Amino acid sequence: MARPPASYDDLNALYINCTLKRTPRTSHTEGLMKVSQAIMEKQGVDVAHVRLVDHDIARGVQPDMTGEGWDKDDWPQIWEKVQWADILVVGTPIWLGEESSVARTLIERLYAHSGELNDEGQFVYYGKTGGCVITGNEDGIKHCSMTLLYAMQHIGFTIPPNADCGWIGEAGPGKSYLDEGSGGPENDFTRRNTTFMTWNLMHMARMLKDAGGIPAWGNQADKWKEGERFGHPAGD
Numbered sequence: 001m002a003r004p005p006a007s008y009d010d011l012n013a014l015y016i017n018c019t020l021k022r023t024p025r026t027s028h029t030e031g032l033m034k035v036s037q038a039i040m041e042k043q044g045v046d047v048a049h050v051r052l053v054d055h056d057i058a059r060g061v062q063p064d065m066t067g068e069g070w071d072k073d074d075w076p077q078i079w080e081k082v083q084w085a086d087i088l089v090v091g092t093p094i095w096l097g098e099e100s101s102v103a104r105t106l107i108e109r110l111y112a113h114s115g116e117l118n119d120e121g122q123f124v125y126y127g128k129t130g131g132c133v134i135t136g137n138e139d140g141i142k143h144c145s146m147t148l149l150y151a152m153q154h155i156g157f158t159i160p161p162n163a164d165c166g167w168i169g170e171a172g173p174g175k176s177y178l179d180e181g182s183g184g185p186e187n188d189f190t191r192r193n194t195t196f197m198t199w200n201l202m203h204m205a206r207m208l209k210d211a212g213g214i215p216a217w218g219n220q221a222d223k224w225k226e227g228e229r230f231g232h233p234a235g236d
Contacts, residue, residue: 008202009044011209013037014085015133016078017051018092018103027051028177029091029135031185032167032194036089036133039198048081052102059105061112075109082110086205087129088157090148094136094168099144107151114155120216121223125156127213129205131197134166135184137174141166158214160204165193 015037019027030051037047055074058065065073082088092103116124130152134141145164153159167177167190175182184190208214218230229235 004043006203006206007044008040008206011040011086011202011205012046012084013040013048013087013089013201013205014081015047015049015089015091016106017049018053018090018100018106019051020053020093020095020100020102023051023054026178028179028184029093029133031178032135032165032190033089033091033133035185035191035194036165036198039195040087040202043202045087045202048085050078050081052078052106057102057105057109059108061108063112075112078109079113082113083124085128086209087131087201088152089131089133089201090152091133091135092144092148094134094138094140094144097138097140097143099134099147103144103148107148111151111155115221117221118213120213121220122214122216123156123219123221125152126158126219127208128157129201129208130157130159131163131165131201133194133197134164135168135177136166137169137176138171139168141168158204158208160200162193162196162200165190165197 015033017030019029021027041047056072057075058070058073060068062068064076092099113124118124132145132148134144149159167184169175169182177184
């Protein structure tokens with residue numbers, strides 16, 4: 001068998017599961033996420049997994065919502081893991097054709113940091129790679145992926161090709177991914193897409209790390225604020 005083109009054992013990946021079920025209830029989304037995690041772990045990637053609903057995550061778009069009237073907010077601890085990660089994979093079930101409410105809360109809390117800058121003066125998510133995992137029993141994988149991946153790239157994540165994967169059963173209250181007889185874990189299309197997504201995330205993260213991130217020119221918010229216009233015809 002051919003060998004991977006690079007080493008990935010200096011990369012960090014964070015998987016955030018946005019199921020509505022608290023631990024220890026079975027999460028079908030987590031079942032599929034673990035397939036991707038296993039591929040990364042085999043390559044030596046340092047992987048962490050968070051089930052967001054197990055934490056007290058306040059709703060809002062500030063880095064710490066205790067300053068906005070909330071008694072408790074665990075987001076600052078989750079944010080430390082996001083900062084640590086080279087790769088962020090968001091997992092969500094589909095409810096009424098959309099990602100879960102927990103996933104929307106995650107996107108809003110990620111957005112809370114979107115104005116922060118890295119050492120190069122770029123937005124803080126520059127140099128990080130993003131993907132998503134979707135499960136359910138109704139149509140909506142592509143729709144939910146579109147929503148999540150758009151949000152991630154908009155705040156600065158780099159999205160590689162085929163950066164989503166998923167599994168849905170038959171329409172209606174059918175079997176979920178891990179249910180006996182569902183066919184989910186054996187589905188070749190899901191296996192292929194999960195594998196391709198995982199490798200593309202590692203490849204992109206490798207490329208970004210080796211290149212020192214996205215080149216810091218034409219995208220530095222601090223320089224723009226100082227008056228640099230990077231060739232914009234209205235400013236030069």
